[in-house]
Amino acid sequence: MQTRNRTAENNAYPKKATIKKTLPPIPPCPSKEQMENSKKRQEARSTKDKSSSYSPMSYAQATNAAASILKIKETFPALPNKKILEIHDAAFPKPDNKGRRIQHTTKGLSRKQAIIPTSDNIKDIIMGEANAHIFQINMLLKSIKSSTRAKFICPCPGGIAINMNSVPNTSDLNTIERYLKSINGAGNNDVLASRLPQSKSYLKITGIPYIQPNGNKLTGDDITTTMKQLKLFEPVNLAVKPRVIKASPKSNIAII
Numbered sequence: 001m002q003t004r005n006r007t008a009e010n011n012a013y014p015k016k017a018t019i020k021k022t023l024p025p026i027p028p029c030p031s032k033e034q035m036e037n038s039k040k041r042q043e044a045r046s047t048k049d050k051s052s053s054y055s056p057m058s059y060a061q062a063t064n065a066a067a068s069i070l071k072i073k074e075t076f077p078a079l080p081n082k083k084i085l086e087i088h089d090a091a092f093p094k095p096d097n098k099g100r101r102i103q104h105t106t107k108g109l110s111r112k113q114a115i116i117p118t119s120d121n122i123k124d125i126i127m128g129e130a131n132a133h134i135f136q137i138n139m140l141l142k143s144i145k146s147s148t149r150a151k152f153i154c155p156c157p158g159g160i161a162i163n164m165n166s167v168p169n170t171s172d173l174n175t176i177e178r179y180l181k182s183i184n185g186a187g188n189n190d191v192l193a194s195r196l197p198q199s200k201s202y203l204k205i206t207g208i209p210y211i212q213p214n215g216n217k218l219t220g221d222d223i224t225t226t227m228k229q230l231k232l233f234e235p236v237n238l239a240v241k242p243r244v245i246k247a248s249p250k251s252n253i254a255i256i
Contacts, residue, residue, distance in 0.1 A: 069084060114195075115159060115161055115197055116161075117191075122186045126183070133179075146175075150164055151163045174194075177193060205223075208253070210246050224241070
């Protein structure tokens with residue numbers, strides 16, 4: 001009876017399945033020939049990458065390279081040409097263009113501006129109602145079928161600067177100038193000719209007599225008047241009034 005009961009119990013509970021764990025087969029070691037072929041393919045790939053990233057030399061670089069090769073040849077005349085080239089390549093490695101950055105000039109004023117020299121009085125009037133003036137300027141630009149539009153007005157040394165959505169042309173500048181001159185309270189000399197932003201340079205003039213033939217001393221106004229009469233200075237706009245000093249206390253030569 002006990003034996004039959006144990007048999008029935010064993011039949012009621014199924015036996016657990018046994019899982020045989022088998023390791024994956026070990027791949028065979030590559031042969032010596034396969035390793036050499038793989039190494040050759042890697043070397044060919046690296047050589048191709050280097051050749052694609054190399055850029056041709058300029059005329060000055062090629063001239064300097066030829067001069068350095070000739071100097072090495074004169075120093076070691078017994079060496080073969082192949083060794084001389086190896087010495088040159090080791091002393092002057094070829095430049096790698098990877099990660100090369102473009103050199104930029106110093107940032108300055110944007111060309112999408114109109115610079116209008118004004119007096120302090122009219123400058124305060126314009127800045128007091130800047131939004132209204134922007135609206136009127138855009139209406140006038142639209143009337144002449146121009147795609148340029150004024151964005152905002154900001155003060156700048158000696159006048160105002162109007163930021164535009166694009167570089168204004170001569171017609172746009174003339175339209176803006178005519179409108180600003182028509183503002184109530186603006187005189188003939190309160191608004192000068194509008195222009196685009198220009199680069200600033202330092203100008204030094206020497207060899208001019210400090211005492212004029214009429215006995216008067218040379219002033220900055222005399223220099224400004226003379227420069228306006230010369231065609232050489234027609235495209236030049238002075239940022240500040242010229243300063244006149246003597247070369248030495250006892251000299252009659254002025255430096256501007």
